[in-house]
Amino acid sequence: MKYTEAKEQLIQAWGNLGYSWGLNKTMAQIHALLMVAPKPLSTEEIMAELSISRGNANMNIRALLDWGIISRLSVPGERKEFFKSEKDVWALARQVAKERRKRELEPIIKVLREVNQVQTDGSEHSKEFKKVVKELKIFAEKSDALLETFIKAEESWFWNTVLKMMK
Amino acid sequence: MKYTEAKEQLIQAWGNLGYSWGLNKTMAQIHALLMVAPKPLSTEEIMAELSISRGNANMNIRALLDWGIISRLSVPGERKEFFKSEKDVWALARQVAKERRKRELEPIIKVLREVNQVQTDGSEHSKEFKKVVKELKIFAEKSDALLETFIKAEESWFWNTVLKMMK
DNA sequence: AGAAACTTTCAATAACTATTGAAAGTTACG
DNA sequence: CGTAACTTTCAATAGTTATTGAAAGTTTCT
Secondary structure, X not given: OOHHHXXXXXXXXXXXXXXXXXXXXXXXXXXXXXXXXXXXXXXXXXXXXXOOOHHHHHHHHHHHHHHOOEEEEEOOOOOOEEXXXXXXXXXXXXXXXXXXXXXXXXXXXXXXXXXXXXXXXXXXXXXXXXXXXXXXXXXXXXXXXXXXXXXXOOHHHHHHHHHHHHO | OOHHHHHHHXXXXXXXXXXXXXXXXXXXXXXXXXXXXXXXXXXXXXXXXXXXXXXXXXXXHXXXXXXXXXXXXXXXXXXXXXXXXXXXXXXXXXXXXXXXXXXXXXXXXXXXXXXXXXXXXXXXXXXXXXXXXXXXXXHHHHHHHHHHHHHHOOHHHHHHHHHHHHO
């Protein structure tokens, strides 16, 4: 397989994966591009490589900055701004986990806690409801604690511990 | 808070969470509804509770069956079919993990393996590319192994092990 | 201050995804 | 078999999200 072809395939596949991680397709593609680029790229270069418009590039670059997984960079002597990706996959995964925890897990935990306060009126419906909510709440809180551990963990420590688990 | 209000809130919140887990909104809402229902529900009941059309209900019920997180159930003497959700949150999480592994992680691993075969032509671009692909591949494969452990794990064993990790 | 180089915004529109509901299909019972 | 009870399909449409590109905004240099 040739390099350019491989690169396109990776960007495509990364686009899909990123999408299921809560990024959007273009965001994930820009990210993939920056991951494999040996040098920081300018907006122009990103536009050209992915054949996307200026506005689209700008919006998605901003979103990636917002997620904290790429960074802006000024090259002395150049007016343009350049962007580079965090290349450490571990740091990246951690950042994504952090964002998703904030955006997804925290809201549902909040609702589960509120909804857990409901007065049971003695009906079968409300009893079943309480039971399910309680279980979900416990599960969500445990997951949250686990995610927190992951987010704060050292890479080698984490994989070693996991390795022990797997035996 | 009143029960009906609480139920609506939960279905709403679950809808959002499910969405970020790869289900779609209606799918996740039907699932939430079946989770809190003390008895299996018919298509009619689901349609009424969520105010959705027959076609929509049917399609999303099928998708949930497909994911293996609800089941069809015939009540003797009744022509109608009823549906009930797996109520064990652990089993549910495991099933979702299994599906996502199949739908998302496996395809990217396949691509990473292929793309890892690329001939490096000695250019900086292709060297950087190789390096990144290799790291991604290692990470993805480790994650896959971890997911597999999770999917096969016993609930109490899993949380105990995790608890030890967190200390 | 003016002009060039660049970035950001946003209304229009394209692309995609979800939903409806009526029609076609299936099943099961008299 | 016929028909009532139910399920499935699918073309039309509504709703949502992504993308464009030109205009407005900003920065930096002379």
